[in-house]
Amino acid sequence: MAETWDPSQYLKFAAPRLRPALDLLSRVDSEAPAAVYDLGCGAGAATRLLAARWPAAAVTGVDSSPAMLSRARREEGGAAITWVESDLAGWAPSDAADVLFSNAALHWLEDHDQLFPRLVGCLRAGGVLAVQMPRNHEAPSHACMAEAARAGPWRARLEPVLRPSPVEAPDAYHEILAPLAAAVDIWETEYTHVLDGDNPVLEWTKGTALRPLLEALEVGERERFLAEYAARLSDAYPRRPDGTTLFPFRRLFIVARR
Numbered sequence: 544m545a546e547t548w549d550p551s552q553y554l555k556f557a558a559p560r561l562r563p564a565l566d567l568l569s570r571v572d573s574e575a576p577a578a579v580y581d582l583g584c585g586a587g588a589a590t591r592l593l594a595a596r597w598p599a600a601a602v603t604g605v606d607s608s609p610a611m612l613s614r615a616r617r618e619e620g621g622a623a624i625t626w627v628e629s630d631l632a633g634w635a636p637s638d639a640a641d642v643l644f645s646n647a648a649l650h651w652l653e654d655h656d657q658l659f660p661r662l663v664g665c666l667r668a669g670g671v672l673a674v675q676m677p678r679n680h681e682a683p684s685h686a687c688m689a690e691a692a693r694a695g696p697w698r699a700r701l702e703p704v705l706r707p708s709p710v711e712a713p714d715a716y717h718e719i720l721a722p723l724a725a726a727v728d729i730w731e732t733e734y735t736h737v738l739d740g741d742n743p744v745l746e747w748t749k750g751t752a753l754r755p756l757l758e759a760l761e762v763g764e765r766e767r768f769l770a771e772y773a774a775r776l777s778d779a780y781p782r783r784p785d786g787t788t789l790f791p792f793r794r795l796f797i798v799a800r801r
């Protein structure tokens with residue numbers, strides 16, 4: 544999918560987006576890995592965490608978005624990180640990896656029943672695959688998007704872009720990984736993000752799931768579609784008297800050791 548990521552929009556919610564990366568990293572038990580990869584590294588916030596935790600490791604961030612990688616290079620802050628532009632659908636490391644880490648990226652790739660075994664196959668014995676993906680596609684943030692897409696003259700343009708989430712239930716990943724791994728740890732967390740500003744869930748999805756839809760619309764339709772979606776969102780996520788908005792968000796975590 545040819546997608547244009549906007550690092551500034553994505554990073555409007557840098558802290559709550561980084562929290563699951565921190566939670567995932569705290570469960571990765573790897574003493575002194577030599578080769579560490581951040582898959583779908585985006586602007587590199589999690590990659591920098593990996594480099595700080597394992598300063599002696601060769602850390603590589605892999606992403607298909609030139610805009611995200613250029614932001615990552617700019618914010619590298621002295622850490623020796625290698626940045627690689629590549630589509631993960633066909634990517635493999637040059638040598639077996641010790642840690643493959645991925646925060647909020649693999650849900651953009653299809654066919655997880657093939658992708659996850661392929662990634663485990665890229666690990667050396669004892670290496671770790673650590674993945675976090677949103678599993679929030681039934682929440683109003685996404686359901687309202689589909690409703691608004693079907694509720695206007697843009698329907699024919701947007702329906703083909705509405706993409707069912709490839710993220711499965713936890714037991715499906717256990718089924719895929721258990722035969723290939725020495726140990727598998729899977730859990731889910733529903734965060735209650737406390738967001739500021741006007742209709743902040745709209746600002747949140749503009750940085751992620753909404754992008755392919757906005758790209759498919761004619762310029763003149765965008766504002767009308769956004770108004771349709773925004774009205775639904777502000778009913779689903781009302782602003783509280785103190786000005787904040789609560790955004791419950793479920794995420795799936797997987798740590799597999801080969």
Ligand SMILES: C[S@@+](CC[C@H](N)C(=O)[O-])C[C@H]1O[C@@H](n2cnc3c(N)ncnc32)[C@H](O)[C@@H]1O
Nearest residue numbers: 583584585606607608611630631646647648651
């Ligand atoms: C939501 S951002 C997450 C960025 C980063 N991991 C973080 O935690 O801040 C998702 C990233 O996945 C990347 N991505 C999506 N599909 C990809 C693919 N097929 N190959 C490589 N990167 C991909 C996007 O370019 C984007 O930078």
